[in-house]
Amino acid sequence: MIREPIVAGQFYPDRKEDLENLIQSCFNHNLGPGSDSIESTEKVLGIVCPHAGYIYSGPTACHSYKAISSQNPELAIIIGPNHFGVGKDAATMIDAQWKTPLGMVQVDSDSAKQIAEISEFIEIDEYSHSQDHSLEVQIPMLQGILSNEFQILPIILRAQDMKAAMDVGNAVYEIAKKKNAIIIASSDFTHYEENSFAHQQDKSLIEPILDLDVDRFYQVLYEKRVTACGYGAMASAMIACKKLGARKGELLSYATSGDVSGDTESVVGYGSIKFV
Incomplete structure (x- = not known):
C-alpha cells in the first residue's frame, strides 16, 4: 500500500525541487x-518537532533535524496527534510506503507488528493515518537531512492521556532499544493565543519536558490549559527516551507563527527539543 501525501502543495511544496x-x-x-x-558524537535519543506549514514552523523544526543530521538512524519512530479523531486510540500500519515529493519511505512492518503486540493501545490500522499531517510533514525533513536509507514506524495518537502515553512510551522503548533509532515527537505548542501569552504558556510546559518529568508535564498542561496538540506524543517520547538513558531535554529553538509572520494577535507556538 502507498500512503499518498495529504498536505503536499499546502504545508510544503508538491514539486521536488x-x-x-x-x-x-x-x-x-x-x-x-x-x-x-555539524559533526557531533553526542547521541540524541529523541527530538520534539513542530508540524505546521514549513514557512511557519520549518525554521524551528530544522534545529531538531540538524541535531540528528550526523546520526544516520535506520529507523525513525514518529509519534504524533490524530487531529481528526478518526480510527483507533493509537495506530501504526504495516506493508506500506509513505510517498512524498522526495520519494518513498518504507514502513518497518516487523517493528509495527511487534509494537502492536507489546502495547495495549497501539493497533494496526491504515485508516487512522488517512487524513492527518502530523507525521507526514516530518518525513520530507528526514529525507532532506539523512544521507542513509531509513525506515519509519508511524504512530498516531487519538488518546493522549497519561495512561496512553505511558503505554506507548514503554512500547516505543522496547522497539528503540534493539535498533539504531531516533524517536520524533510531532507537536505544536499553544494555539491561537496572543504572542506574549503563548510564549509564557509554552515556557511553563517546556520546563518539565527538559526535566523529563512526565507527572509535572501533565500537571502544567491541565492546570494552565496549555493547548499543545501533540502532548501525548511528547510524553511518550519523554518516557521512551528516559528509559533509553536520556538525562535531560535541551531546548534548541522556540518561536511562534507571529515571530515568523509579524502577526502577533493569534499565534501558534513551535518548539525544537532534543533528548540526550
Whole structure:
C-alpha cells in the first residue's frame, strides 16, 4: 500500500525541487540553525518537532533535524496527534510506503507488528493515518537531512492521556532499544493565543519536558490549559527516551507563527527539543 501525501502543495511544496529549496531556506532563515554541517558524537535519543506549514514552523523544526543530521538512524519512530479523531486510540500500519515529493519511505512492518503486540493501545490500522499531517510533514525533513536509507514506524495518537502515553512510551522503548533509532515527537505548542501569552504558556510546559518529568508535564498542561496538540506524543517520547538513558531535554529553538509572520494577535507556538 502507498500512503499518498495529504498536505503536499499546502504545508510544503508538491514539486521536488521547490521542496528541496524550501527546506534549505528554512535552515538558512534567521530563525533557523544555519546550513553549516555539524559533526557531533553526542547521541540524541529523541527530538520534539513542530508540524505546521514549513514557512511557519520549518525554521524551528530544522534545529531538531540538524541535531540528528550526523546520526544516520535506520529507523525513525514518529509519534504524533490524530487531529481528526478518526480510527483507533493509537495506530501504526504495516506493508506500506509513505510517498512524498522526495520519494518513498518504507514502513518497518516487523517493528509495527511487534509494537502492536507489546502495547495495549497501539493497533494496526491504515485508516487512522488517512487524513492527518502530523507525521507526514516530518518525513520530507528526514529525507532532506539523512544521507542513509531509513525506515519509519508511524504512530498516531487519538488518546493522549497519561495512561496512553505511558503505554506507548514503554512500547516505543522496547522497539528503540534493539535498533539504531531516533524517536520524533510531532507537536505544536499553544494555539491561537496572543504572542506574549503563548510564549509564557509554552515556557511553563517546556520546563518539565527538559526535566523529563512526565507527572509535572501533565500537571502544567491541565492546570494552565496549555493547548499543545501533540502532548501525548511528547510524553511518550519523554518516557521512551528516559528509559533509553536520556538525562535531560535541551531546548534548541522556540518561536511562534507571529515571530515568523509579524502577526502577533493569534499565534501558534513551535518548539525544537532534543533528548540526550
